[in-house]
Amino acid sequence: MSTHLRMLVLEDSPRLGRENMAIDERLLNGLGSGDLDWLEAEDAPQRDRLREWLSVSDGPLLAVRFYSWSEPTLSLGHFQRIEQIGQAEDTREHPSLRDLAWVQRKTGGGAILHDRELTYSIIVPSGTEPLASSKGHSELLYRAVHQGVVEGLRALGLDAKLSESCTCSPKAASKSNEPFLCFHRRTPVDVVLGGDQGQDHKVLGSAQRRVKTGLLQHGSFLIEKSLEYRSLLGVEDLGGRASPMGGDDGKSNWEDWFQQRVFLAIGGLLGLPEDGFRLNLRERSVRL
Amino acid sequence: MTLQPENLKYLPSHEWVYAPQDGSGIATIGISAFAVAELNDLVYMALPKVGQQVEAGQEFGEVESVKAVSPMYSPIAGQIVEIHDGIVDRLETLNSDPYVQGWLIKVKMSDPSQLDELLDFAAYQKLLAQNG
Numbered sequence: 001m002s003t004h005l006r007m008l009v010l011e012d013s014p015r016l017g018r019e020n021m022a023i024d025e026r027l028l029n030g031l032g033s034g035d036l037d038w039l040e041a042e043d044a045p046q047r048d049r050l051r052e053w054l055s056v057s058d059g060p061l062l063a064v065r066f067y068s069w070s071e072p073t074l075s076l077g078h079f080q081r082i083e084q085i086g087q088a089e090d091t092r093e094h095p096s097l098r099d100l101a102w103v104q105r106k107t108g109g110g111a112i113l114h115d116r117e118l119t120y121s122i123i124v125p126s127g128t129e130p131l132a133s134s135k136g137h138s139e140l141l142y143r144a145v146h147q148g149v150v151e152g153l154r155a156l157g158l159d160a161k162l163s164e165s166c167t168c169s170p171k172a173a174s175k176s177n178e179p180f181l182c183f184h185r186r187t188p189v190d191v192v193l194g195g196d197q198g199q200d201h202k203v204l205g206s207a208q209r210r211v212k213t214g215l216l217q218h219g220s221f222l223i224e225k226s227l228e229y230r231s232l233l234g235v236e237d238l239g240g241r242a243s244p245m246g247g248d249d250g251k252s253n254w255e256d257w258f259q260q261r262v263f264l265a266i267g268g269l270l271g272l273p274e275d276g277f278r279l280n281l282r283e284r285s286v287r288l
Numbered sequence: 289m290t291l292q293p294e295n296l297k298y299l300p301s302h303e304w305v306y307a308p309q310d311g312s313g314i315a316t317i318g319i320s321a322f323a324v325a326e327l328n329d330l331v332y333m334a335l336p337k338v339g340q341q342v343e344a345g346q347e348f349g350e351v352e353s354v355k356a357v358s359p360m361y362s363p364i365a366g367q368i369v370e371i372h373d374g375i376v377d378r379l380e381t382l383n384s385d386p387y388v389q390g391w392l393i394k395v396k397m398s399d400p401s402q403l404d405e406l407l408d409f410a411a412y413q414k415l416l417a418q419n420g
Contacts, residue, residue: 137356
């Protein structure tokens with residue numbers, strides 16, 4: 001039997017925030033032990049193909065999930081509190097954000113408004129080289145995905161780059177001055193479009209959680225500004241064409257484009273030998 | 289025996305415990321200099337409350353650095369009797385001294401024999417060397 005790392009690709013239907021976060025957490029905690037029964041299959045042929053695919057190899061599983069939200073939702077960083085909306089400089093003039101659905105993430109960083117954006121997660125089992133560690137972040141994974149998106153955006157003629165700047169500070173006195181929203185913050189590997197430092201626009205941000213069983217990275221790629229908070233611009237607002245892959249369907253076109261960039265990035269980083277197994281969750285219930 | 293790296297026991301996940309044989313049964317717990325370096329830029333930390341129980345190998349707190357959240361695991365089981373007051377607001381202390389000044393919690397051990405299952409300094413150094 002092969003023991004190569006294998007990739008399970010999950011395409012999901014729009015869900016409530018708590019469901020989206022619970023699925024990522026379940027994958028993080030259970031993927032390494034092969035706990036996949038909760039991905040209920042209504043489609044028997046696909047379930048059988050998944051079982052067959054799982055049975056032909058002992059290789060550890062990596063999961064990549066692409067998902068969206070059934071309503072505009074704020075996901076808060078693990079150490080953020082919803083009350084901070086009324087205090088932070090970037091949100092205190094926008095009290096209506098408090099009326100949105102919100103959910104707490106298990107990962108760090110600032111709050112994300114999930115509306116006209118694409119969300120992804122990558123779950124890597126512990127011990128996977130070159131990402132193995134038992135504490136802290138994996139810059140390699142941040143950088144691989146984000147650099148892959150930068151290269152893709154540049155190929156579309158957009159002025160994309162990694163931020164190479166940072167608004168983060170370990171000093172307690174500075175924490176209260178941090179923007180509440182992730183897309184107002186900068187870390188060196190964030191993807192930004194257009195303009196010099198301070199004038200640019202962040203379009204992709206990610207965060208991580210590392211536990212004994214593995215590493216979770218999830219993030220958000222802004223397509224268009226949200227009507228709930230209009231000053232954060234997406235890739236289409238900043239000159240990206242609606243159909244990066246050609247064709248007419250803009251949203252799914254960006255989905256396809258973004259998925260390709262993520263696959264290329266992690267395939268190159270981890271040397272994945274195959275395309276993986278694609279499981280469509282759109283018509284399925286998930287027991288959580 | 290004093291609280292120095294050479295006198296501590298370690299988990300492979302880089303938490304340390306100091307358990308002087310003074311009859312108190314109270315152990316001090318923190319995270320190693322290697323862990324602090326790996327975490328790179330400590331931003332937030334959550335610690336439990338005095339009186340809570342911890343189990344060996346189970347989470348006792350969480351730390352955020354560079355947008356990544358990592359659990360911290362207790363090397364031994366017992367009841368928390370003291371939290372390092374204010375340390376979550378002075379996380380830079382862990383960069384300068386993750387041992388004497390940067391301890392996190394104190395635990396009344398329920399099973400001191402668990403200390404025998406931990407890595408001593410030499411074994412921990414060997415683990416660090418293997419991890420490059």
